[in-house]
Amino acid sequence: MLSVGLVAAMVLAGCSSTKTANRAPVEDRGSALGKPPAVAMDPNTQAVKQPPGFENAGKPGYYTVKPGDTLIRIGLETGQNWRDIGRWNNLDNPNVLEVGQVLRVAPPTAVVAESGAVAKPIPSSSVTPGTPTQAASAAKPAASAPAATASAPAAASGEDELAWIWPTSGSLLAGFDEAKNKGLDIGGKAGDPVVASADGRVVYAGAGLRGYGNLIILKHNNTYLTAYAHNQTLLVKEDQTVRKGQKIAEMGNSDADRVKLHFEIRRQGKPVDPAKYLPAR
Numbered sequence: 001m002l003s004v005g006l007v008a009a010m011v012l013a014g015c016s017s018t019k020t021a022n023r024a025p026v027e028d029r030g031s032a033l034g035k036p037p038a039v040a041m042d043p044n045t046q047a048v049k050q051p052p053g054f055e056n057a058g059k060p061g062y063y064t065v066k067p068g069d070t071l072i073r074i075g076l077e078t079g080q081n082w083r084d085i086g087r088w089n090n091l092d093n094p095n096v097l098e099v100g101q102v103l104r105v106a107p108p109t110a111v112v113a114e115s116g117a118v119a120k121p122i123p124s125s126s127v128t129p130g131t132p133t134q135a136a137s138a139a140k141p142a143a144s145a146p147a148a149t150a151s152a153p154a155a156a157s158g159e160d161e162l163a164w165i166w167p168t169s170g171s172l173l174a175g176f177d178e179a180k181n182k183g184l185d186i187g188g189k190a191g192d193p194v195v196a197s198a199d200g201r202v203v204y205a206g207a208g209l210r211g212y213g214n215l216i217i218l219k220h221n222n223t224y225l226t227a228y229a230h231n232q233t234l235l236v237k238e239d240q241t242v243r244k245g246q247k248i249a250e251m252g253n254s255d256a257d258r259v260k261l262h263f264e265i266r267r268q269g270k271p272v273d274p275a276k277y278l279p280a281r
Contacts, residue, residue, distance in 0.1 A: 051098050164277050168186050173260055190251060194231060197263070216248055223267055
């Protein structure tokens with residue numbers, strides 16, 4: 001026979017189980033008010049920061065910054081004045097670029113009207129006074145702006161084609177190789193004259209591009225640039241207009257293993273074989 005105490009304990013336990021089983025569900029007051037329930041944020045989770053201009057990646061007229069890039073190198077590879085690129089992208093410090101950053105490397109232009117009118121350049125509010133060359137290059141029509149990729153060099157025809165001359169008289173040391181040598185290496189003695197291969201304007205003169213030493217870059221028109229590397233002395237300055245055959249530098253061995261001139265012709269930023277453009281010797 002069960003004792004009175006044991007019976008009482010069993011009754012209380014049964015009451016407790018009944019209350020637990022019949023307990024009302026927890027009310028989500030946020031949902032009842034039409035608001036989503038609060039979600040706890042992981043303090044270690046951070047939003048991914050996209051590089052500047054990422055939305056333009058892959059579009060014609062834009063360039064994605066790679067490791068080791070500088071504005072000077074980007075200008076050489078896109079056929080543009082590096083100062084123009086800095087202005088078109090409103091760069092406060094042209095020496096600070098972010099890998100993955102996407103830069104405009106063609107002049108900003110207005111949208112072509114439905115009537116078919118030719119697009120006109122958008123004036124830049126950040127144009128630096130006293131740089132007529134940069135303003136002039138920004139004023140070129142969109143049709144002649146370099147695309148992100150350039151095709152193989154065409155036959156010498158059209159208004160942008162030029163009559164080239166050799167930049168120095170030394171012997172050829174190394175020919176063009178798209179993978180290993182993006183131009184011609186021409187030998188000589190320290191101090192030998194280096195001349196402009198065609199009329200143009202100096203868009204760079206300095207030693208800020210690794211592997212080129214004392215370098216001059218000339219912009220000849222919307223299509224062509226030339227580069228003259230490893231010089232001993234530079235005789236021209238940026239924004240200076242030069243004529244074909246004008247002495248612009250003296251040959252040297254800056255950032256090179258011997259005295260030589262490294263000469264490049266770039267068509268819309270793409271290195272092409274200068275031997276196909278220079279006259280036969």
